[in-house]
Amino acid sequence: MATSSADATRRASFLLLLRRIGLFSMYVVLASTPLVLALIGPHPPGRGFWLDVSFALGLVGLAMLGLQFLSVARINRVDAPYGIDAVMRYHRQIAFVATAFIALHPLVLVLAESSYWDLVNPLKSPKRVQWGQAALLMLVFLVVVSVLRLRWKLNYEIWRVTHGILALLITSFALVHVRSVGVYVQRGTWKPAVFTAFSLVFLSLLAWVRVLKPLARMRRPFVVDQVRPEPGGVVTLRLRATRGRGLRFRAGQFSWITLDSVFVPNEHPFSIASSAARPEEVEFTIKELGDFTRQLGGVIEGSRAYLDGPFGNFGVGWESAGQLLLVAGGIGVTPCMSILRTMADTSDPRPVTLIYGSNDWETIVFRDELEELRRRFDLKVIHVLARGHEGWDGDVGFINLDILRRGLPDDLSGVQCYVCGPPPMMAAVEHALFEAGVPPRQVHSELFTFV
Amino acid sequence: MRSQTLTFRVVALTTIALVLAVLIFAAIQN
Numbered sequence: 001m002a003t004s005s006a007d008a009t010r011r012a013s014f015l016l017l018l019r020r021i022g023l024f025s026m027y028v029v030l031a032s033t034p035l036v037l038a039l040i041g042p043h044p045p046g047r048g049f050w051l052d053v054s055f056a057l058g059l060v061g062l063a064m065l066g067l068q069f070l071s072v073a074r075i076n077r078v079d080a081p082y083g084i085d086a087v088m089r090y091h092r093q094i095a096f097v098a099t100a101f102i103a104l105h106p107l108v109l110v111l112a113e114s115s116y117w118d119l120v121n122p123l124k125s126p127k128r129v130q131w132g133q134a135a136l137l138m139l140v141f142l143v144v145v146s147v148l149r150l151r152w153k154l155n156y157e158i159w160r161v162t163h164g165i166l167a168l169l170i171t172s173f174a175l176v177h178v179r180s181v182g183v184y185v186q187r188g189t190w191k192p193a194v195f196t197a198f199s200l201v202f203l204s205l206l207a208w209v210r211v212l213k214p215l216a217r218m219r220r221p222f223v224v225d226q227v228r229p230e231p232g233g234v235v236t237l238r239l240r241a242t243r244g245r246g247l248r249f250r251a252g253q254f255s256w257i258t259l260d261s262v263f264v265p266n267e268h269p270f271s272i273a274s275s276a277a278r279p280e281e282v283e284f285t286i287k288e289l290g291d292f293t294r295q296l297g298g299v300i301e302g303s304r305a306y307l308d309g310p311f312g313n314f315g316v317g318w319e320s321a322g323q324l325l326l327v328a329g330g331i332g333v334t335p336c337m338s339i340l341r342t343m344a345d346t347s348d349p350r351p352v353t354l355i356y357g358s359n360d361w362e363t364i365v366f367r368d369e370l371e372e373l374r375r376r377f378d379l380k381v382i383h384v385l386a387r388g389h390e391g392w393d394g395d396v397g398f399i400n401l402d403i404l405r406r407g408l409p410d411d412l413s414g415v416q417c418y419v420c421g422p423p424p425m426m427a428a429v430e431h432a433l434f435e436a437g438v439p440p441r442q443v444h445s446e447l448f449t450f451v
Numbered sequence: 452m453r454s455q456t457l458t459f460r461v462v463a464l465t466t467i468a469l470v471l472a473v474l475i476f477a478a479i480q481n
Contacts, residue, residue: 028469028472031472035472035473035476038476039476046480046481048481052476053474056472060473082458090458090462093458094465097466101473
């Protein structure tokens with residue numbers, strides 16, 4: 001059994017690698033499309049190496065801005081190879097590269113050809129240049145605000161709406177700039193039309209995320225069936241499908257929740273904590289961390305709720321693993337609970353160990369239920385407390401290599417490890433698992449906060 | 452591989468690929 005599941009894991013990792021390379025290549029091809037379009041068909045002769053580098057930087061930068069809409073469109077088929085949390089992180093990191101390309105475009109231009117200095121002053125520059133200058137200014141503003149929004153404690157909803165509007169304005173201004181300058185998108189050829197068509201595809205992604213997907217969600221409404229306080233400032237929301245078959249998901253996935261209306265910007269991602277065998281009744285257990293989560297305790301039973309999901313790769317391969325090791329820190333236990341509850345519901349015979357780090361005995365979320373689950377199937381729970389108490393003879397401190405070894409079988413080939421919790425804990429646990437000899441492809445993790 | 456490391460590597464690879472695309476474009480044109 002261990003060998004066949006190890007083979008299945010190897011095959012799955014190879015296929016995953018191919019899909020990841022495919023998605024990466026698609027990004028590079030789409031970002032370079034304006035350059036290919038510039039070169040095919042009628043095009044002006046070269047204007048000097050560095051001037052053309054400058055034009056190319058601007059065109060690629062613009063395509064990357066368009067692709068930013070794709071990376072937040074939450075299209076499962078697109079995001080799956082990396083996981084939506086990695087795609088969101090990519091969206092943030094590649095934004096710096098796109099901004100650098102766009103900022104380098106005028107810089108290289110004036111360095112390569114001194115006559116372009118006359119166009120630098122936005123008060124005196126022609127309109128076709130002003131569009132680009134305004135786009136660049138807004139882009140820098142957007143990036144700075146996005147980077148500092150947590151430090152400045154900006155309201156998430158206001159930031160999100162502003163971010164969307166600015167992104168739309170920046171892309172539109174940059175498009176007008178490229179079309180009115182017209183170096184490689186010459187008027188009188190087919191190129192402006194192709195350029196506009198490409199732009200419309202990317203801009204329509206925004207309409208897809210903000211209008212079409214919410215409308216589709218309205219056909220699958222849920223009602224808040226129960227609001228249940230849990231230990232340690234945590235609350236569980238149980239949502240029941242009022243129409244349709246509910247939310248079909250794999251244990252370990254997450255979903256975006258919107259309360260009351262599908263069109264409010266108040267939308268947040270949370271791990272699903274309930275059993276995948278019960279799609280009509282979906283539970284989220286949420287710790288009060290930010291503005292939205294603080295409001296959740298006050299949600300009234302009977303309110304309407306909408307779900308956009310499921311997303312995420314966290315639980316990938318758990319169904320075919322020979323043995324499971326789940327490692328959770330604090331509220332990161334929720335996707336693990338989903339796996340455990342699903343196993344209990346489906347009478348799964350495989351052995352599982354949950355190593356669960358909490359602050360103290362009183363704040364262990366699902367403590368009683370874990371006891372009950374232990375009686376229903378082959379589950380071993382190792383609690384690790386940051387602060388022990390008198391009479392506590394279990395583990396105290398952080399989850400370390402010694403504790404992890406107790407959860408690992410002698411033969412590591414069939415074990416799959418799932419780690420979820422605060423980033424420093426995940427980094428330490430992953431490192432320790434590698435040290436224990438678990439191959440990296442058998443260690444799965446999901447960063448818990450990525451918005 | 453850790454998810455953060457993976458993202459960072461993909462971002463770095465994308466940057467290299469696109470810088471190359473820009474340079475190749477300018478070289479073809481000139």
